[in-house]
Amino acid sequence: MVVDAADGGWFARNTSHWDDWSLDDLVAAKGSQRVSLVVPARNEAGTVGDVVTRVREALVETVALVDEVVVIDSDSTDATYDVASDAGAVVHRSAEVRPDLGSRRGKGEAMWKSLFVTTGDVLVFMDADLTEWDTHFVPGLLGPLLTRPDVALVKGFYERPGAEGPYDGGRVTELVARPLIALEHPELAGLVQPLAGEWAVRRSLLEALSVPVGYAVELAALVDTAALLGVDAIAQVDLGRRDHAHQALLDLGAMATQILAAMARRRGAAGFETGASAPSSTSRGGAGAPSSTSRAVTLRQYQPGPEGITPVEREVLVSERPPARTLV
Numbered sequence: 001m002v003v004d005a006a007d008g009g010w011f012a013r014n015t016s017h018w019d020d021w022s023l024d025d026l027v028a029a030k031g032s033q034r035v036s037l038v039v040p041a042r043n044e045a046g047t048v049g050d051v052v053t054r055v056r057e058a059l060v061e062t063v064a065l066v067d068e069v070v071v072i073d074s075d076s077t078d079a080t081y082d083v084a085s086d087a088g089a090v091v092h093r094s095a096e097v098r099p100d101l102g103s104r105r106g107k108g109e110a111m112w113k114s115l116f117v118t119t120g121d122v123l124v125f126m127d128a129d130l131t132e133w134d135t136h137f138v139p140g141l142l143g144p145l146l147t148r149p150d151v152a153l154v155k156g157f158y159e160r161p162g163a164e165g166p167y168d169g170g171r172v173t174e175l176v177a178r179p180l181i182a183l184e185h186p187e188l189a190g191l192v193q194p195l196a197g198e199w200a201v202r203r204s205l206l207e208a209l210s211v212p213v214g215y216a217v218e219l220a221a222l223v224d225t226a227a228l229l230g231v232d233a234i235a236q237v238d239l240g241r242r243d244h245a246h247q248a249l250l251d252l253g254a255m256a257t258q259i260l261a262a263m264a265r266r267r268g269a270a271g272f273e274t275g276a277s278a279p280s281s282t283s284r285g286g287a288g289a290p291s292s293t294s295r296a297v298t299l300r301q302y303q304p305g306p307e308g309i310t311p312v313e314r315e316v317l318v319s320e321r322p323p324a325r326t327l328v
């Protein structure tokens, strides 16, 4: 096992395997705590039903480890809501949760909104677009949280088939997240999959964190947890193997922009201080709600067109929601 000096031995202290605990152990350790599985989903009608059905059968009906399966429908235009509902999930449209707080586009927004409609002391997040996975992901993620009071956030990791082989972390992971960690947060270098969408967190922690509305939610949660509680409040679990739907390269450019913006904000970079607009950005007022300034960066990319290379611009939201506990 590799123990990276950069992480101060964190990997060796805080890495487990999903079958280190039996389901019986976990149900006993859970006691009176409540566990919510939260699945943020945008246009995932093809896969969300399978995720919900299998988790319900294995972990709600057969064993009482999960108390509720909640899908947050993130502005889907397909049948995600109905498919998830038919599979037995409690489904909420992100935009309809706490409408007084306004609505933003993005996965982080859906996860933040889940805090207002779930009852769990512990929240487990899982992507809705999984194509290779199993229900042991959920107990695996709960293991350290239910058995170690010092742990507040647990990340999953897995083999994931990619262009570079089974340990390819993913394009944004390898080209953006790991370099950022090496440069600015070496204490997190032991995280095998820092961007994994499969993670678990105590409600008390997530309610204390600022949450980027888009794809920076994962890296921001790690950085902020380490700052708030120390890096040993984070653990990780080997979940085996996972595959998912892959985004196009240009879409991942938007994801990378969101992650870079969240890290720029955390280092207090010019233009990203709290209360400031991002440079080269448009700022739009947001329905008068608290935390309502919606910030966007213009990302210019290029695509071939009939008359040659054509610029294509997209507005990438880089807003963050404030700690939910400040809004109750």
Ligand SMILES: O=c1ccn([C@@H]2O[C@H](COP(=O)(O)OP(=O)(O)O[C@H]3O[C@H](CO)[C@@H](O)[C@H](O)[C@H]3O)[C@@H](O)[C@H]2O)c(=O)[nH]1
Residues within 6 Å of the ligand: 039, 040, 041, 042, 043, 044, 072, 074, 105, 106, 107, 108, 110, 126, 127, 128, 129, 194, 195, 196, 197, 198, 215, 216, 217, 218, 219, 244, 245, 246, 247, 255
């Ligand atoms: O606006 C959105 C976009 C996505 N999703 C859902 O979020 C999950 C993950 O989204 P996806 O587009 O599949 O992300 P990936 O390209 O796979 O990105 C990886 O890396 C991201 C950055 O850290 C993480 O947020 C993801 O969970 C992780 O799977 C899926 O269930 C989506 O339906 C939303 O709910 N709202």
Ligand SMILES: O=C(O)[C@H](O)COP(=O)(O)O
Residues within 6 Å of the ligand: 162, 169, 170, 171, 172, 173, 174, 195, 245, 246, 247, 252
């Ligand atoms: O983790 C990542 O970098 C993103 O999820 C992209 O993954 P992919 O390159 O496997 O699509």
